Amino acid sequence: MLKYILSFQLALAPTMGTNTPMETTVSPTTFTTTCGYPCVWSQWFDTTFPTLGTPGGDSETYNNIRAEGHDICEKPSKIQCRAEKYPNVSISQVGQVVQCNVAEGLTCRNEDQSGKFPLCFNYQVRVLCCDENLCTSKSTTIWSPWYNVDYPQFGPGGGDNESIKKILESGKHICEKPVDVMCQAVRYPGVPLSELGQDVECNTKVGLICQNKDQGGDNESIKNIIAAGYH
Known part of the structure; x- marks a missing residue:
């Protein structure tokens, strides 16, 4: 036994x-194992130019950027937006109504702007991508x-x-x-x-x-x- x-x-x-x-x-x-989130800013993307009229404006959304053949991470951690003519001016101080969010990208509509001839500036965006898979x-x-x-x-x-x-x-x-x-x-x-x-x-x-x-x-x-x- x-x-x-x-x-x-x-x-x-x-x-x-x-x-x-x-x-x-x-x-x-x-x-x-090491734990860390390596994060890298992308290049500045400028894939479209403002169109006239209503509806019209500028759109630097992730869908548009990918449609132009650019690689961009699935879930960016941060986003930065700027006007092409005013690269050193905060997006909140350029005097236009602009949607700039990390979930979708940038959208500017002519109809949201003021003035006799409302027209969106040409905008650029870049995103911060982090690889969380490397953290253990x-x-x-x-x-x-x-x-x-x-x-x-x-x-x-x-x-x-x-x-x-x-x-x-x-x-x-x-x-x-x-x-x-x-x-x-x-x-x-x-x-x-x-x-x-x-x-x-x-x-x-x-x-x-x-x-x-x-x-x-x-x-x-x-x-x-x-x-x-x-x-």
Whole structure:
């Protein structure tokens, strides 16, 4: 009859600071990557020229810019708009009614302008594009001590129960969401569970359960490692 024990792998919450030491018999494994959003301003786009009349005006929307064959990111982070004749003047001070927003681009309509001959200036836009896919976090995982809360029982209804439920009932602590599991026999610590010749349930949802009725021969004692993680 095989005996089971188990251990959990704890994934510490992502942090950019120093990891807090945890008491364990197994060394922690740390995965570290850099986190940052590289952002780049595009060129100034000027793909259309103001048209006369009503409706008329100037349109430097993202759709128009892409239609002219220019590459522009799907979700710009910022936008800057300026009048071609007044590149150093804030868009709010050029004296025209202009829609300049990061969601769509720039639109100026002649009918919104004042004066005897209302006509939009020629405008230019540029956008700030950031690659958020390059940002990852720092994650550390450690293994818990070995757990051994049950002992194999004889008979058809017996076996060994090192399930998560059983471990919690014994007063031990287990993380809420295990991320991995490994199992092995106490007598055969280096032998994969699949080579022991026994029918054993070993997974992150249940833990480890070995039932005598499922075995072809003696139910020897098996050693189980289960990995669990916090995110």
